[in-house]
Amino acid sequence: MTRPDDDRVVVTGIGLVCALGTDPDQVFTRILDGEFAAREWPDLVADGFPITVANRVEDAGEYGRRPARRGRALTVHAVGNAIADAGLGAAHLKNAGVYVGSTMGESAGFEAAAANSATDLDDATADTFAAEIAREFGTNGTLRTYGTACAAGNYAIGSAARAIASGRIDVAIAGGVDAFSRIAMLGFARVRAMSPDRCRPFDRNRRGMQLGEGAAFLVLERERSAARRGARRRAVIGSLGLSGDAHHPTAPRPDGSGSATALRSALLATGVRANEIGWINAHGTGTAASDAAESAAVATVFGDRTGPPVSSLKGAFGHCMGAAAAVEAAMTVLALERHVIPPTVGVLDVDDQLPIDVVVEPRPAPDLRWALNCGNAFGGLNSALLIGAAS
């Protein structure tokens, strides 16, 4: 059953930092314009990385002064903007819960430790971000850190929404973060998951993912509370569907059955029918196996080539790892607000073996009401977060 409207969990604030920018509206517009952030980086060339193209946040040192705190700097920027967007004051934040997803933690801290630099590994572990948010913004509520790799942002947002819906907390700051990681840049190249040039999700000639970085956070509240303080309700967070592949450390089940379970679970828990889904914001990494499995999952749940349109945004700002699903959730909110489905940036020649409707140009969607934001991960994790229009 769908929850009564006055009991819904709504998004009242968005803040993000990614390689395409720091203003959510501008980032969304740049995606509609087909822009992308990937470029070659001279430091990666000089250091001999096998892949030297990445989507990094360009800055004049704001985030880069202290590499081992870069993730926290990105986090504070994004959370600050989300809180400002929501118009939350200190009194509202006092008991807010903080829900953070991250894949690598402060990767530069581990890199420093490997060079025998005196490093406190606790300071680099992923839970450092939630602690930083609590310190910086004065929250005293629940702290949760989801180390669920590339699906972590969905876990954080979905879990926060659940905590609000069940009455455990009233307000949450929820999202994901990962600063650019040289460990990940090398590691994903060595497992042959990365494209040497462009990321082209769902393309016949797709060659893999491209690394990104960023942070994205949403402010979530119960709709009644948001209405009472006159806050803008930007979107509704439905249920988080989760499943495990129990299959392989890095590869998905080829038939997409695990991912299909997550999609179904999100629908079932919220009481939304499959034909009400107007868009799937796919995980869409641009690797051959992952895109094929995800497409199979969509076809299983929604029908062969008859399901909702599917886009991947990773060709625009890269794979932001623990922040990926959070940045993409923010873009899903924008799509619902603007009633337009963004294109799969980078795709040139859609793989017609994939049984899905791949969006290649911005597509007006005046009736867009519900979307699924998908995030899958190494270790066989599948997640699908249902996000709805606020009105």
Add this chain to the structure above:
Amino acid sequence: MPRRDLRRTRTPRGEAATEIDASTWFADELGALNWRPDGLYVATSTAGRLEAVEFWRAAAETGFAFANPRLFPWTLANSPTGSIAKALDVRGPTYTLVGRADALVGAFDHASDDLARELVSSAAVVAVDVADDRTPSLAAVLVTSPVLACQLGIMVEDLEGRGRPSDLLSHVLAHARSAAVERRSLHSGNV
């Protein structure tokens, strides 16, 4: 159902263990129990971080072209979770919560919530840590009652400690034998 006490168990390989060894060991130990939970809720304070250091150190020594691709996936905090999920054939929700007591409380919260909503009928709550000397430790419990999962989470909160999740869970499970918790459900686990 076999009963084995996983509290404070150590891998026989001790200091020689790598993260891959540790994850395999976690999976082997739990796989031997023949549990078939629908959901897996892992709390860890350390998973992946030693291997991240090791991966980068080795890559610097060998050159990036020879960095070990097998090692990289184990730099992620959810690598033990993936191994355990495969060993137990968990097809439902699989969580990895990072932290100390807060992570373990979170694992019980999610298990309790999923049991109460009947998303799962049995939940394995597992605490895994790898010490700086690479010694892994593991504690685990299988719960089928949302009330029990909630009670165990409250017991962790009451400890008010900063210990590792595996130590905290071991302590709680030892105490739970005599506490007024739902013993029938608890004893269906490994304690």
